[in-house]
Amino acid sequence: xxxMNEVARLAGVSIATVSRVLNNNGNVNEATRVKIxxxxxxxxxxPSRVAKRLRSKGVSSNLFGVLVPDIENxxxxxxxxxxxxxxxxxxxxxxxxxxxxxxxxxxxxxxxxQSESIDGLIAAPAHEDDVLLKKMVTDGLxxxxxDRGLSGIDVDVVLVDNAAGAFNAVDYLAKSGYRRxxxxxxxxxxxxxxxxxxxxRDALAANQIPFDNRLVKxxxxxxxxxxxxxxxxxxxxxxPDAIFTGNNLITLGALETINAMKLRIxxxxxxLGFDDMYWANSLNPSLSAVRQPAYEIGKRAVExxxxxxxDPERSCIQMALNTELMKRGSA
Amino acid sequence: xxxMNEVARLAGVSIATVSRVLNNNGNVNEATRVKIxxxxxxxxxxPSRVAKRLRSKGVSSNLFGVLVPDIENxxxxxxxxxxxxxxxxxxxxxxxxxxxxxxxxxxxxxxxxQSESIDGLIAAPAHEDDVLLKKMVTDGLxxxxxDRGLSGIDVDVVLVDNAAGAFNAVDYLAKSGYRRxxxxxxxxxxxxxxxxxxxxRDALAANQIPFDNRLVKxxxxxxxxxxxxxxxxxxxxxxPDAIFTGNNLITLGALETINAMKLRIxxxxxxLGFDDMYWANSLNPSLSAVRQPAYEIGKRAVExxxxxxxDPERSCIQMALNTELMKRGSA
DNA sequence: GTGAAAGCGCTAACAT
DNA sequence: ATGTTAGCGCTTTCAC
Numbered sequence: 001x002x003x004m005n006e007v008a009r010l011a012g013v014s015i016a017t018v019s020r021v022l023n024n025n026g027n028v029n030e031a032t033r034v035k036i037x038x039x040x041x042x043x044x045x046x047p048s049r050v051a052k053r054l055r056s057k058g059v060s061s062n063l064f065g066v067l068v069p070d071i072e073n074x075x076x077x078x079x080x081x082x083x084x085x086x087x088x089x090x091x092x093x094x095x096x097x098x099x100x101x102x103x104x105x106x107x108x109x110x111x112x113x114q115s116e117s118i119d120g121l122i123a124a125p126a127h128e129d130d131v132l133l134k135k136m137v138t139d140g141l142x143x144x145x146x147d148r149g150l151s152g153i154d155v156d157v158v159l160v161d162n163a164a165g166a167f168n169a170v171d172y173l174a175k176s177g178y179r180r181x182x183x184x185x186x187x188x189x190x191x192x193x194x195x196x197x198x199x200x201r202d203a204l205a206a207n208q209i210p211f212d213n214r215l216v217k218x219x220x221x222x223x224x225x226x227x228x229x230x231x232x233x234x235x236x237x238x239x240p241d242a243i244f245t246g247n248n249l250i251t252l253g254a255l256e257t258i259n260a261m262k263l264r265i266x267x268x269x270x271x272l273g274f275d276d277m278y279w280a281n282s283l284n285p286s287l288s289a290v291r292q293p294a295y296e297i298g299k300r301a302v303e304x305x306x307x308x309x310x311d312p313e314r315s316c317i318q319m320a321l322n323t324e325l326m327k328r329g330s331a
Numbered sequence: 332x333x334x335m336n337e338v339a340r341l342a343g344v345s346i347a348t349v350s351r352v353l354n355n356n357g358n359v360n361e362a363t364r365v366k367i368x369x370x371x372x373x374x375x376x377x378p379s380r381v382a383k384r385l386r387s388k389g390v391s392s393n394l395f396g397v398l399v400p401d402i403e404n405x406x407x408x409x410x411x412x413x414x415x416x417x418x419x420x421x422x423x424x425x426x427x428x429x430x431x432x433x434x435x436x437x438x439x440x441x442x443x444x445q446s447e448s449i450d451g452l453i454a455a456p457a458h459e460d461d462v463l464l465k466k467m468v469t470d471g472l473x474x475x476x477x478d479r480g481l482s483g484i485d486v487d488v489v490l491v492d493n494a495a496g497a498f499n500a501v502d503y504l505a506k507s508g509y510r511r512x513x514x515x516x517x518x519x520x521x522x523x524x525x526x527x528x529x530x531x532r533d534a535l536a537a538n539q540i541p542f543d544n545r546l547v548k549x550x551x552x553x554x555x556x557x558x559x560x561x562x563x564x565x566x567x568x569x570x571p572d573a574i575f576t577g578n579n580l581i582t583l584g585a586l587e588t589i590n591a592m593k594l595r596i597x598x599x600x601x602x603l604g605f606d607d608m609y610w611a612n613s614l615n616p617s618l619s620a621v622r623q624p625a626y627e628i629g630k631r632a633v634e635x636x637x638x639x640x641x642d643p644e645r646s647c648i649q650m651a652l653n654t655e656l657m658k659r660g661s662a
Numbered sequence: 663g664t665g666a667a668a669g670c671g672c673t674a675a676c677a678t
Numbered sequence: 679a680t681g682t683t684a685g686c687g688c689t690t691t692c693a694c
Contacts, residue, residue, distance in 0.1 A: 001445065001470070003687055014665045019689060029663060049446045050385045051687035054670050063447075071412060072609075077402060084402070084429050088436065093443045096427035098415050105419065112424045114332065115380045116394075139332070223609060255613035265615075278403075278554060282586035284596075284615040334671055345681045350673060360679060382671035385686050 002043030011039035022047060053117050062092040064305065065113040067106065067123035070221070071098040073249055075275045075294050076124070079146055082298020083122055090306065092119070099126065101187065101221065107132055114141070120305045122298075124148055128191055142308040144301045148191050154316045156304045158297050162192050162274075165290045165323030166199025166244070167206075169272055173242045173331060174207035178270055181209065182240035184229045184254060186221035186247045193221075196246055196274060215240055219250060226253020234261060234269065242266075242331060245273030251287070270331035276324075285329030293321050333374030342370035353378060384448050393423040395636065396444040398437065398454035401552070402429040404580055406606045406625050407455070410477055413629020414453055421637065423450070430457065432518065432552065438463055445472070451636045453629075455479055459522055473639040475632045479522050485647040487635045489628050493523050493605075496621045496654030497530025497575070498537075500603055504573045504662060505538035509601055512540065513571035515560045515585060517552035517578045524549075527577055527605060546571055550581060557584020565592060565600065573597075573662060576604030582618070601662035607655075616660030624652050 004022075008015040013032055020026040021036045028036075039045070053061035064087055068076045080096070087094050095116060097109035103126050110132050113121060120142035125133050128151040137143045137155050144156040173181050183200045186193045197216070204211055217232060219225025226249060233240055234257065245251040251273035263269055265285055276291035300319055307314060335353075339346040344363055351357040352367045359367075370376070384392035395418055399407045411427070418425050426447060428440035434457050441463050444452060451473035456464050459482040468474045468486050475487040504512050514531045517524045528547070535542055548563060550556025557580060564571055565588065576582040582604035594600050596616055607622035631650055638645060 005687075015688080016666080016690080017664055020664085023689085027663060032663080046442060046446050048385070048448065048687050049443065050381055050448050051670090052689080054379070054381045054385050054672090054686090055688045056670080056690085062443075071408060071415070074405075077408060081402060081429070084427070088439070093426050093428065093440070093447070095424050096415070097424065098412070108419070109424070111377060112380070112393075115377045116424070117379065117381050252610040252613040255615075256610065259612065259615050259617065279583040279587070281590065282583040283613070284586075284590050286590065336671075346672080347674085347682075348680055351680085354673085358679060363679080379671050382686090383673080385670090385688090386672045387674085388686075 002045040004045070004047070006043055007036065007039045007045050010043060011036045060309070061117065061119055062090070063116065063118045064092055064094045064302070065097065065116070065118040065121040065123075066094050067097045067099065067109060067113070067121065067125070069099060069101050069124050069126065070249075071096075072223075073221075073247065074277050075248060075292065078294030079124075079298040079301075082295040082300075083302055084298075085295075086299045086302035090302070101126065103127075106130075110136065120144075120309050122146060122301045122305060125150060127189075140312065142305055142312065144304045144308065146297055146301050149318070156301075156308060156316050156318075158300045158304065158319045158321070159192075160292045160297070160321045160323045162195035162323075163199040163202070165274065165292070165325075166196040167203045168199075168323070168325050169274075169290050170200050170203035170244055171206060172325060172327070173244065173270065173272060174203060174209060176270075176331065178242035178331075179209060180212070180215065180238070180240040181242045181244060182215040182217070182233050183244045184226060184233070184246055184250050185216065185218045186250060188218045193218075193246060200244060219246075221247055221249060223249045223253045226250035227256050228253075230254035230257040231261075234258070234263070240269065242270035242272070245271065248273065248275035248277055248289075251275070251289070255283070255287075265330050272331035276326050280326065280328060283330070288328045288331040289326045291324040291326050293324075297321060333376040335376070335378070337374055338367065338370045338376050341374060342367045388448060391640070392448065392450055393421070394447065394449045395423050395425045395633070396428065396447070396449040396452040396454075397425050398428045398430065398440060398444070398452065398456070400430060400432050400455050400457065401580075402427075404552075404578065405608050406579060406623065409625030410455075410629040410632075413626040413631075414633055415629075416626075417630045417633035421633070432457065434458075437461075441467065451475075451640050453477060453632045453636060456481060458520075471643065473636055473643065475635045475639065477628055477632050480649070487632075487639060487648050487650075489631045489635065489650045489652070490523075491623045491628070491654050492651045493526035493654075494530040494533070496605065496623070496656075497527040498534045499530075499654070499656050500605075500621050501531050501534035501575055502537060503656060503658070504575065504601065504603060505534060505540060507601075507662065509573035509662075510540060511543075511546065511569070511571040512573045512575060513546040513548070513564050514575045515557060515564070515577055515581050516547065516549045517581060519549045524552075524577060531575060550577075552578055552580060554580045554584040557581035557586075558588050559584075561585035561588040562592075565589070565594070571600065573601035573603070576602065579604065579606035579608055579620075582606070582620070586614070586618075596661050603662035607657050611657065611659060614661070619659045619662040620657045622655040622657050624655075628652060
């Protein structure tokens with residue numbers, strides 16, 4: 001593939017000059033530039049990003065890290081798409097790290113990312129107080145968090161107003177006449193779950209519906225927990241008339257149970273959950289949902305990351321995007 | 332974070348010795364080993380994968396490239412998960428390149444991958460005769476193709492028997508009594524589309540159903556083309572009684588149209604398509620589908636890749652996994 | 663306008 | 679058993 005050295009030799013100049021024309025800095029005679037360009041063509045030379053990265057730490061090496069909890073979740077896929085799209089526009093590639101809610105795996109990836117000398121990292125951490133990640137931030141690695149922040153530390157964050165999104169959804173359910181509204185939560189403990197539960201409770205209160213803790217179930221944010229928890233709910237002696245689900249995997253799981261039990265939506269039980277999907281209309285009935293602008297979250301995150309790389313001193317930004325309640329057939 | 336040099340200095344030895352304990356090769360005195368280990372701890376030293384990669388080309392640097400056409404497609408997400416899982420077990424990270432069916436973007440990524448000196452690449456190329464990719468293969472980069480092969484060149488490939496999968500599906504439709512079976516194809520020209528069409532035609536023939544080209548539509552493998560093409564089909568004066576869809580995005584799109592037209596499945600129109608999804612049972616009725624073992628495709632690909640890296644001379648393997656017809660409610 | 667040379671962090675001969 | 683040294687491919691002073 002040819003190295004800079006070979007190009008230099010072929011063009012009869014020094015590697016320094018080659019570097020100059022490559023990076024377009026420093027003056028270089030038009031004639032030599034042409035010679036060099038020709039040599040580059042001839043050898044099909046491609047600069048080694050690895051060598052570049054090794055040499056110039058801190059200077060743009062065009063490699064970002066992305067750390068996501070679960071790539072099976074369409075929400076993160078969309079975030080990833082947003083990131084990828086903008087990274088591409090920025091001549092950058094991404095190292096994708098999917099830790100599958102497994103903290104050991106998360107740690108493994110964070111260490112790899114460090115030793116790959118990435119330019120910056122976009123992460124949805126497992127915990128608000130992720131020690132390793134926090135350390136990387138304080139050590140000066142440009143980081144922006146998505147979906148979840150980091151406690152006790154200043155860092156750029158892009159997320160949605162989870163409490164408001166949940167409130168609007170449950171409020172809508174209540175206003176539609178549902179009285180026994182259940183909530184199936186994702187991973188307990190993580191900020192988004194907590195905030196969504198808060199929105200749920202507040203909406204109940206605002207509509208004079210007493211809170212009933214038998215109507216709240218906690219899962220692990222996966223499809224299977226939606227299946228199981230929904231069944232528990234529906235087999236109660238006094239089952240809910242509507243279910244608010246904590247994320248899209250849970251929604252899908254709940255739907256599976258509802259279909260298996262041959263219940264009608266929304267007559268027997270209504271369902272509405274967090275995270276819209278582009279195929280919400282492929283479901284029968286079409287699915288009502290709280291839409292997070294996932295793709296945009298990813299794009300914004302890259303924007304913030306690039307800004308921070310260019311200006312490590314700029315103060316941190318917490319960007320809360322709006323959710324949108326998509327009213328369709330299921331509730 | 333500390334470099335090998337600092338570790339060496341702190342431990343009072345040379346960097347060579349540090350390297351030895353790090354890589355567990357060469358003999359090193361137990362006492363010095365302990366000293367070094369201690370220094371490593373103290374400095375929180377982490378080896379730079381970048382330097383390692385630069386230095387030793389060809390030696391494992393634990394970085395794979397993955398090139399996929401469309402990460403929005405759940406099939407590729409599952410392949411990716413399989414890849415990621417096994418790469419992780421192998422201490423490797425992956426650079427994910429999603430080219431979104433855009434050849435320019437594909438080229439961009441292939442070039443980046445080259446200059447990142449990855450150990451190997453798993454790719455689902457845009458074309459069977461992808462010039463750049465072919466060149467990378469002949470230049471000696473370990474590559475394994477998934478879902479689609481490369482023409483006129485020897486390369487490891489992992490895919491499914493598309494023709495057989497399609498044949499079984501359409502044969503099943505025919506045996507179930509459907510006579511006007513339509514086919515909505517994904518990207519025309521790519522091997523999987525061609526092969527699936529072949530299976531479709533063969534099954535028709537095997538069941539004495541005349542081929543009607545008005546019943547075959549070609550799209551671009553995206554959700555939207557499923558929506559549009561399905562409508563064209565259903566608005567014909569003599570519409571199909573069953574639809575065989577070329578991939579899951581198309582299936583979802585078709586479902587959207589069928590729901591919008593308030594048609595009953597499978598009474599008014601049956602539907603069955605390529606690619607199963609873990610939420611096929613969340614659909615109403617549940618979706619019948621040709622299941623590709625996507626996750627396994629990813630795993631196998633990594634296995635083959637690792638083998639090839641270790642033994643560049645071993646002859647190429649074409650691995651065709653079986654599809655499985657998932658009979659559920661929609662057909 | 664161009665070249666020489668140092669050095670990024672590491673591995674792998676080659677010495678000792 | 680351990681150290682010295684030459685690069686890997688590049689950027690970046692500092693000379694000329």
